[in-house]
Amino acid sequence: MNELPLPSNVGGGGGKAPGLPKSLLNYVPEPLQPLFENPFFSAGFGLVGLGSIMALGRKGFQTSLIQARRYFFVSVEVPSKDKSFHWLMEWLALKKGTNTRHVSVETTFHQHESGDIVSKINFVPSVGTHYVMYKGRVIKVDRTREKNVIDMNSGNLWESITLTTLGTSRDVFHRLIEETRLMAMDKEEGKTIIYTSVGTDWRRFGHPRRKRPIQSVILDTGVSDEIIADVKKFLSNANWYNDRGIPYRRGYLLYGPPGTGKSSFINALAGELQLSICILNLAGKNVSDSTLNHLLSTAPQRSIILLEDIDSAIPDSVVQQTSQKLQLQQQSQQNQGYEGYGFNTYGGGGGSSGSGLTFSGLLNALDGVAASEGRILFMTTNHIQKLDKVLIRPGRVDMKMYIGLSTPYQLERMFLKFYPGEIDHAKKFVDLLANHTVSPAQLQGYFMQHSDDPIKALENYNQLLTDKTIAAPKTE
Known part of the structure; x- marks a missing residue:
């Protein structure tokens, strides 16, 4: 049979199209x-x-x-829940604020010494890819945002920043993040940061406050120095606690009449020792036993946890119910021959209905098995007689300090604080109030009325005495 001619576009011309070359067919x-x-x-x-x-x-x-x-580039991801995320955003705002076309607006606030708050608008790189120079190296910055994921700490959409650069060492990122941290710390230098509890998280409350000088809070002779020395000793003796198997935590109770400077002293103490303050409201609706444990274990480092008016934190009925149960447990253990071993089981009962905080839960959070380490806890109360003894026993409260009404020493020191150099007038003022008691807060309010004239402060001292809410005769 004759072969069919191939189309002219296959092979060469109209002849038989060749297959593979013979050299390959071999x-x-x-x-x-x-x-x-x-x-x-x-x-x-x-x-x-x-x-x-x-x-x-x-x-x-x-x-x-x-x-x-993998082998020639290094990268690091910084999620929005991490503190360094905000440090990086501030650094990028300065680094890329002038030459980046695609930016997001971030408004910050600065509080002056007078209390005035001034807003400042910063332009930070928006979501996407950006490039920055750092110490002669090009760093790729990828800012991403998840549309359906919420950061529970801030309530904002989940974000992250990924930094990538050429090289095999991560040291460049260590230096960069440390630089951003120092830049952020410079803005807070000389200020005290206040945190408050929101659910299971700690959030900053307001703006960083100017540190209050410890000398501005005038307590009775030696009281301030004794507390400061004890806290400093605790902060510098972590190894001493660990070597002896003692839980590394310290509890303080400041008690006394209202207006005597308990909270003011704690604020000044935080500034003196460069600590932050975490205000914990035990009476909150969302505070439960597990929430309290979580908050105490996740409190910011180098901070004072403050429980103000601890006597009002839990209803008296709940405290009494738990206290009675603890006494029954103790009696039962003694009857069974366990006297001397003590007890520290506070579980079950003794609590309010629902998921609220129980008194036994508070006791366990303060010194139970799951209690956090490295903690400085301050409690304040105006009515120490209302506190159950199991709450303020050693181990939960290591130092109790009475902060009372003004003594002659405090009267003189406060007078000189408002009217420096007026020593003679200060001594006369002390003599005029020799038979009366007055709180430091009441004294401060009175001196502010006559802030420019010590003579008027002496002449009008009867205004201080006639006000029954301000002063009362001393009782022996």
């Missing part, structure tokens, strides 16, 4: 050579082979990029 097994001599099959094989080669090349290129990124 490498093909004999049974398959007729198949490869077919021009249509050989043409298709060539296209498939070319496509396979291109696919393999593309895959190899992608793999090479992945390997190059």
